[in-house]
Amino acid sequence: MGEHAIEAVGLHRSYRSRTGWLRPQRREVHAVAGVDLAVRHGELFGLLGPNGAGKTTTIKLLNTLLIPTGGEARICGFDVVRQTREVRRRIGYVFGGDRGLYDRLSARDNLRYFAELYGVPGREQKRRIAELFALVRLTGREDDRVESYSRGMRQRLHIARGLLHRPRVLFLDEPSIGVDPVAARELRQTVAELAATGTTVLLTTHYMAEADELCGRIAVIAGGRLQALGTPAELRHHADGRRVLEVQAYGVTDGQLAAIRARPGVREVSLAVHGAAQLLGVQSDAGVDVQADVLRELSGVRLGRVTARQPTLEDAYVAIVNRAAEPTPLVGGVPA
Numbered sequence: 001m002g003e004h005a006i007e008a009v010g011l012h013r014s015y016r017s018r019t020g021w022l023r024p025q026r027r028e029v030h031a032v033a034g035v036d037l038a039v040r041h042g043e044l045f046g047l048l049g050p051n052g053a054g055k056t057t058t059i060k061l062l063n064t065l066l067i068p069t070g071g072e073a074r075i076c077g078f079d080v081v082r083q084t085r086e087v088r089r090r091i092g093y094v095f096g097g098d099r100g101l102y103d104r105l106s107a108r109d110n111l112r113y114f115a116e117l118y119g120v121p122g123r124e125q126k127r128r129i130a131e132l133f134a135l136v137r138l139t140g141r142e143d144d145r146v147e148s149y150s151r152g153m154r155q156r157l158h159i160a161r162g163l164l165h166r167p168r169v170l171f172l173d174e175p176s177i178g179v180d181p182v183a184a185r186e187l188r189q190t191v192a193e194l195a196a197t198g199t200t201v202l203l204t205t206h207y208m209a210e211a212d213e214l215c216g217r218i219a220v221i222a223g224g225r226l227q228a229l230g231t232p233a234e235l236r237h238h239a240d241g242r243r244v245l246e247v248q249a250y251g252v253t254d255g256q257l258a259a260i261r262a263r264p265g266v267r268e269v270s271l272a273v274h275g276a277a278q279l280l281g282v283q284s285d286a287g288v289d290v291q292a293d294v295l296r297e298l299s300g301v302r303l304g305r306v307t308a309r310q311p312t313l314e315d316a317y318v319a320i321v322n323r324a325a326e327p328t329p330l331v332g333g334v335p336a
């Protein structure tokens, strides 16, 4: 067994795709453009990044579903390209969403079926399945059909499925996608308990709060590259020396965002949509009060609450990802 549960050195994967119809262009997208990782045994490690950052591709390279176009990776010391059997025996893969379970079967029959598929010995199956139902808090609901399960329950059943063969490393790709907040909290408890049993977990998520609560260390990926890596406390430093102004608004335009972004002292601007309302976040240098400027740019827009606060980990994440969006083009285009 290697010193690390997961190791990657210069991991790279590009895709060729065609775009356009009249004058097709062949494009090469560097989905993962040289990623180094070293995750210790038993760590709960977060991989965080915006849409298209390269999270799923990274996971698929590590779990042998995709072959790298460069670099190398090892799971428990086994090479993901040359020793796929050894790697597969040691990993579980759970992805968010609804795929991968048989709705018309009971939860127990689903797990029995997958236990057979994963080669769990018959005499161990009963005990293992009971253990897993307890871990994912579904004891008492084992014989209900999966179609009667809520999304959160299905997701926990997915985790149980991924653990049947006692993998040393579990890849959890966006487990809380589409799950309501209460169910997401239960899911987080399950993941935390799982890590406490010594399983190494690599979790991808869009939610900084989720990564903050669960993960010992977090890697932020954007544009196929690692932009930051550290404990939540270390990542928070990326927003040091800043303050944040939050404005609830209705109908802010792109032009207004650009104007705010251009104000002196403004470092980041983000806009989240919550139902009919928008939540505008403006990070600025701590010594500069941008509130008057921001409100001036928003004249004519209906506004709700305006709050000034200290930066959070989420703000640090916005700073890291926005910084990554600026330089080095990662997409090369050549005529087909």
Ligand SMILES: Nc1ncnc2c1ncn2[C@@H]1O[C@H](COP(=O)(O)OP(=O)(O)OP(=O)(O)O)[C@@H](O)[C@H]1O
Binding pocket: 015, 016, 017, 029, 030, 031, 032, 049, 050, 051, 052, 053, 054, 055, 056, 057, 058
């Ligand atoms: N099969 C493919 N062919 C071409 N391009 C692809 C393919 N799969 C992924 N990509 C591209 O690679 C980049 C990284 O995608 P990836 O799915 O790894 O991102 P992600 O971080 O998981 O994003 P999301 O959070 O949206 O799932 C994106 O630009 C995506 O469009």
